[in-house]
Amino acid sequence: MEKVTLLIMLFDLLLGLGLLWLAWQLLESRNLFKAVVLFVAFGLLMALAWVRLDAPDVALAEAAIGAGLTGALLMAALAKLPSRDKSEPLADEKGHWLLRLALLLVAAGLGYVVHSLPESAPGLSAEIANNLASSGVNNPVTAVLLNFRGYDTLLELMVLMLALLGVWSLGIERSTREEPVGPVLTTLVQFLTPLLILVAAYLLWAGADAPGGAFQAGAVLAAAMVLLLLAGWPLQGLLTGVALRLMLVAGPATFVALAGLTLLDAQLLAYPPQHAGKLILLLEVAATLSIAVTLAALFLGYRPRTNKEPG
Amino acid sequence: MNESVWLPLLVIASSLIPGVIIFALAERRVKLRTTLNLCGALLKMALVGAMLWGVYHGQHYEVRLALLPQLELVLRADALSLLFVTLSSVLWLVTTVYAIGYLEGSPNRSRFFGFFSLCVTATVGLALAGNLITFLIFYELLTLATYPLIMHRGTEASRRAGKIYLRYTMAGGALLLVAIIWLYTLSGTLEFTPQGFLDGIDEQHHPALIIIFVLLIAGLGVKAALVPLHGWLPEAMVAPAPVSALLHAVAVVKAGAFGIIRVVYDVFGVDFATLLGVTGPLVIVAAITIVYGSLRALFQDDLKRRLAYSTVSQVAYITLGVAIAGPIAAVGGMVHLVHQGLMKITLFFCAGNLAETLGIHKVSEMNGVGRRMPWTMAAFTVGVFGMIGAPPVAGFISKWYLGMGALEMDQGWLILVLAASSLLNAAYFLPILYAAWFCEPSGPWPEERNFGRKETAWALLLPPVVTALLALAVGLLALAPFTPLAWVEFVVQREFVP
Amino acid sequence: MVPSSEIPWGALLILLPLAAAILCFVWPKLAVVTGVVTMLLLTLAVGGFAWQLQREGLYQHAVGGWETPLGIGLYGDGLSLLMLAMTVLVGLAITLYARSYFNQKQARVFWPLWLLLLAALNALFLSADIFNLYITLEMVGLAAVALVALKGGRDALNGAMRYLLATLLGSLTYLLGVALLYHSYGTVDLVLLAERIDNSPVVWAALGLMGAGLLLKTALFPLHFWLPAAHASAPAPISALLSALLVKASFYIFLRLWLVLFAPLGGDVALLLGLLGAVAILWGSWQALRQTRLKLLVAYSTVAQIGYLFVAFPLAAAAGAMLWNGVSYLMLSHALAKAAMFLAAGNLLLFGGHDRIAELDRAVQRLPISTAAFALAGVSIMGVPPSGGFIGKWLLLEAAIEQGYWLLAAVMVVGGLLASAYIFKVVGYAFTRSTATPEPQSIPMGMEWAALLLAIASILLGFTAPWVFALLGIGDPFGGGAP
């Protein structure tokens, strides 16, 4: 027992140091491409940390969104930068010792503060446990996300929509690269896409009771779409106009509609307990769809248009 | 609500509402604009007349509107405020007529008359103010509303003048604001009260009150053009003549002087101010201003600038009368508020006529102008004698009372100041008269305009003649009832009850 | 019919613009109509909300039926109401303005973003949950960034990027503070936190982190570096809402946190804030005076005016609720006046094709309504009576003088003088003729009147203080009893 604890502690220590080291490496890397690759690795290591901290839901979200999608976004953006930009020399850092000292002091102070926190704090576990039964789901994280603090999630979906609006207004359509897609990628995509869709469906379904849920499922589904885009599938031509926009707003719209209906009844987002499970599932399905399409659209980086639409 | 509430509001509204409407009028609606202007001015005079009658018979006019919890906007008509209100509304009417003639055919008249009405509104408002914050509000409004009039011509010179004007007046306003708030934190009230409201205040606050007094006088002294705060006034002369006439000779500088009267009488109270020892220094400042203004006037060739420095000097008489802190001098100072207004506006009208008709801007161009424009120069002559203080024109009355008041309070040396000032006045005014009446024209006029058989347009001629006659009348009939002198004595009784 | 007292106005203030944003997003053709109608409905809703608050006092709504600490609480008192009313007033003008300002392609992005921003602001002003506030802050920030960059152009893109980095940094710093507070007191609800808080290192750290994050977003000197570029380069209606509403949103959160959590911590912090505010007033005003471009001038003026809000902090302990009334009033009148100024500046820019101050070229008669709007709003900014700004500054000055903070009082007065200097610099040039006169563009009436109406409102505020203070007192946001 002793040995196992020691080993685990050693592992934690290494993982922590690894995270810090990777972060330093990626931020100070001369080569931006390397920095992005390191960032993806950093994300995966973070996911490992989440697992160690008994946060499998977060681990899934991190792996899919934090490492996967963010990595893809970074890569895509990097490709659009002028080439001489990609390995800029770092700023002259001789003059920054004062800043370093200040930040070190801040970090030390924060460390002291964290250290001063009590060893054990109940948080809201007890309240969650007491109310989980009437929440409609068994996974406490899902219960918090979609019921106890569902209002946060409603606004969060709006943040996604906002970002997409911003990207659409700023993004510039590029002619799709004509480079032929290698057979490996094609095969990989053909194999991976159905698998990812299955995983997404599983995550969505399982979210009620086990780690998973709309965000993770949406992210995985988005990953599938990103792969298809990379493999040259013209998704942006297939899904446009009102149909696309309806899919994008499915989650937020369902949420807002539900909020409106519950408000008519008595209270904002107060689900009747007997229907809570079904309502949450409905929300999750709609949200998964929207999240997936939104994330994929963010990756695409511009507003897909039908041929009829003006530029 | 009854008459006593409505009248002060209506007096304000009678220039505010026409002003706002005029802003919105298209440039070409000359008739409607003129009608609005004149009707507003006539209506205001009628309303003021009604209030005069009422106040004389003990009627109380007051309106209150809460600005902050415990702090109100108060409009109240008392005898002192009516003195100033009457002066400004009469002169507004005259000047409106003059301005209509003066600006005929020039651009941006809607804007001009809009701001002109706002200025009068502000002047009347600060005259009717029942407490310091109300006074401050209208005082600042006056600053803001005058600015576009100074800038009216839109030249680089007017922009510069406007900038200088604002530098002085905004700084003055800021001092006033600080002083008023400080006073409020000490006393808890700002309400004008006969003989002041600071009497019972704790002695430990006396040093603070002295500073407050200085700040208040400095803030008001900017508009009253007390030396060394007078620098804006000569610069502001780039404005069109009606603006110089009404605002810079009357409304703006008088607003400052009127404020000083209020502060000394109704905030501190004469006795308390004397106790604090602040009146003595004020006498000295006023005396310096009187002499300095006259000296500077002596060396100005630009006619309007000479008149402006003369204003600096003359307005200080009012301050002097107040600062001497005796009842007779008070009568002299306050009555000069009216007398100087009548005389100086006459002079400015005349200067405007010369500029507008003959293109004369400089004293050195005035040779023989009396023959070309006899009526104008006759009015000018009346004004000049008033300024010098020669009987029977109104100025004599003021100086007489000031001198007597100084003697009453054992300040005999002030007689010397007054005498010196009169001599200097004579020195800078009489050569003008000599040149105008007795010299031959040295050549063609710089820019002559033809107005038919008359020497100039009737709208330009009538106003100076009327004001000159008024200045003569109030001097000749000084002892009759309902003259400015009689009214001022009525005011002073209130402040100096035994 | 549901009696209007039972209509849940508070929640509608959030849901209505959200639903409208979705509608606009899906059917861009309906965007303008939806936007305008929603704005009118929101005005109605704020009216209803005010009426409800007046009748029933404090508004509290447990979202999802879950009581705090588990759930999220909506919370509305007089201060929230003031902020909501401010949002609606400025929002109405911006809506009127934007109707004519954007072309069809821009409108398709503008209206959903604008509605989302309105929803986020309303949600922010009605939230008492510090994590929920984080999300609303992010919404506000991202929407604003997208709006700044909406018309493109080098300056705007740079400004937007700078703004985005600043706002993200601010949010994350704030969130770190939230994390510490949650793990220390087991709740993110402000009301509960207020009950549980004590003087521990955590609270100091949270104050430092959340404070720094929010002050960065509020652009208090010296954290204002991002503001002038972003505010000056954005499209006019966006500049208006950035200066009028957005800096106020983060200030509002800071003020709330201060009142509820941090005020007992210490006078030293308050003094520091006051000093920073004082420096902001002087620095911002001085910079404004030095600018040669109109929109930059107005932007620096915002830096200065934010300073006034902070000068109040060291005075508050002794002055009590009336001082905070003054601060709120200053916020409100600055919002109206500054929005008016930016809209007017936008008109002048569009009219002449540039915003070089020295070449305004008789704007007074060529574009009188907009120039009048600029000048009237300027009166309120200077704090000259009668105006809303005067009332606010009077209360601040009164407290400063009463407590003997002469330095702060002097700074406030000097700030007012500098403000009059930079405003009249503009007005002065607007009177004079300049050499180059490019062909003027015509300005739609709606855009001119939007500016003028706001400016007039900022002046009229000079006469409504007792009435507004009575509403502000609902729910006793400033402690020490209603005024």
Next chain:
Amino acid sequence: MNTALLYSLVGIGLFSLGLYALIVHAHLLRKILAINVMGSGVFLLLIALAKRTATPLPDAVPHAMVITGIVVTVAATALALTLMVRVAMENHRAELSDQSQE
């Protein structure tokens, strides 16, 4: 040293590293990466401290908060990257420019 403390200290370290990089680096992509690292630091702190419960299960509220946070961050990152590309096109390099157009 227990797990919660260890990971929260790492979180603080990441936050500080990110902040440092955000300030000193001019390249916008580095700044965006720095923001992401800072975010990870905050999230790590939130989740690490959630472990300090008496029950075997950690506090779920911070978990939900972090998932929300991750989504918000990816949204912000996407916007920031798009903006960066536009800025890079205007400035001819992916750095902020201080000069105004005129």
